[in-house]
Amino acid sequence: MNSPSPTGNPEPEPAGIEADHPRLVALLMDGDSGAAMVAARRLRTATEAGPIRVVEALEAAMELMSNKCTSEQFNLLEIMLTGRAAMAVARDTFPEGTAPSTKGTVVIATPEGDVHDLGKNITRMVLSAKGFRVVDCGKDCPVAVMVKAVAREEAFALLVSGLISPVVPLVRQLRPRLRESGLAAVRLVAGGAALKQCTAEALNVDHVASDAFDCARYLEAAKEGRP
Numbered sequence: 001m002n003s004p005s006p007t008g009n010p011e012p013e014p015a016g017i018e019a020d021h022p023r024l025v026a027l028l029m030d031g032d033s034g035a036a037m038v039a040a041r042r043l044r045t046a047t048e049a050g051p052i053r054v055v056e057a058l059e060a061a062m063e064l065m066s067n068k069c070t071s072e073q074f075n076l077l078e079i080m081l082t083g084r085a086a087m088a089v090a091r092d093t094f095p096e097g098t099a100p101s102t103k104g105t106v107v108i109a110t111p112e113g114d115v116h117d118l119g120k121n122i123t124r125m126v127l128s129a130k131g132f133r134v135v136d137c138g139k140d141c142p143v144a145v146m147v148k149a150v151a152r153e154e155a156f157a158l159l160v161s162g163l164i165s166p167v168v169p170l171v172r173q174l175r176p177r178l179r180e181s182g183l184a185a186v187r188l189v190a191g192g193a194a195l196k197q198c199t200a201e202a203l204n205v206d207h208v209a210s211d212a213f214d215c216a217r218y219l220e221a222a223k224e225g226r227p
């Protein structure tokens with residue numbers, strides 16, 4: 001299936017390119033960083049929606065890894081090799097520090113208790129390539145550390161990534177903790193597989209982003225004072 005172009009219309013893909021998506025997914029599953037980077041470059045440059053197709057392939061590979069992450073079939077080595085290849089492709093697709101930071105500062109973190117950070121890192125790279133200055137507080141990050149970073153860096157938004165359901169109560173604490181610190185105007189955005197299943201109301205945040213690109217659009221609108 002073709003991805004929609006930024007204008008919303010499906011884009012016809014050049015001949016042969018449709019095979020690059022499954023090829024990239026297979027190379028990521030094999031943990032073959034070098035070959036995955038070559039396939040990702042082809043996919044990225046083929047159409048305007050290329051970078052989105054690369055992120056879709058990264059998500060598809062990790063979705064396939066999902067059953068290796070259950071207690072019955074936990075396979076750390078395979079997940080780590082695929083994760084390493086995914087990060088190499090993400091860094092190559094969205095190089096950090098190459099775009100000027102003109103769109104303001106945001107803080108991003110994965111809350112305490114959650115060690116998943118691949119999606120957070122990809123989001124950081126996409127936002128930084130799109131011109132935001134992104135301060136990354138890392139994974140397994142206490143709420144107090146996130147709030148301090150927002151104040152210190154004068155960030156206009158706090159982005160939180162959650163892959164496991166037990167972090168939901170921590171995410172719900174963010175709004176009152178920001179308010180207590182005089183940071184009520186800071187926008188709160190949630191993302192990541194577990195948080196994506198919740199509503200903004202349930203998480204007590206301003207926006208639940210479906211992916212990094214949706215988050216960038218939301219932040220751009222917020223900067224321009226749009227709701």
Ligand code: B12
Pocket residue numbers: 055058059062063064065066067069070071074076079083113114115116117118119120122123159160161162163164165166189190191192193194196209210211212215
């Ligand atoms: C890789 C992985 C791991 C790796 C993590 C490596 C790393 N450095 O991140 C390791 C092996 C360490 C791991 C460990 C565990 N994992 Co794990 N893991 C996964 C797996 C297979 C893929 C996650 C991933 O990276 N996806 C790819 C990325 C690119 O997608 P993403 O995170 O959704 O991010 C995209 C968007 O959501 C978005 N995004 C992400 N964050 C944010 C934030 C913002 C603000 C925005 C805007 C966007 C955004 O941007 C990304 C690109 O579009 C998932 C399965 C799955 N299908 O999700 C299980 C999964 C998340 N793990 C799970 C579990 C249970 C565990 C363990 C508890 C397993 C165990 N038995 O010990 C542990 C410990 C976890 C802990 N305490 O945190 C469960 C969680 C269930 C739940 N809902 O609570 C899952 C769903 C597996 C399953 N089938 O049950 N895991």
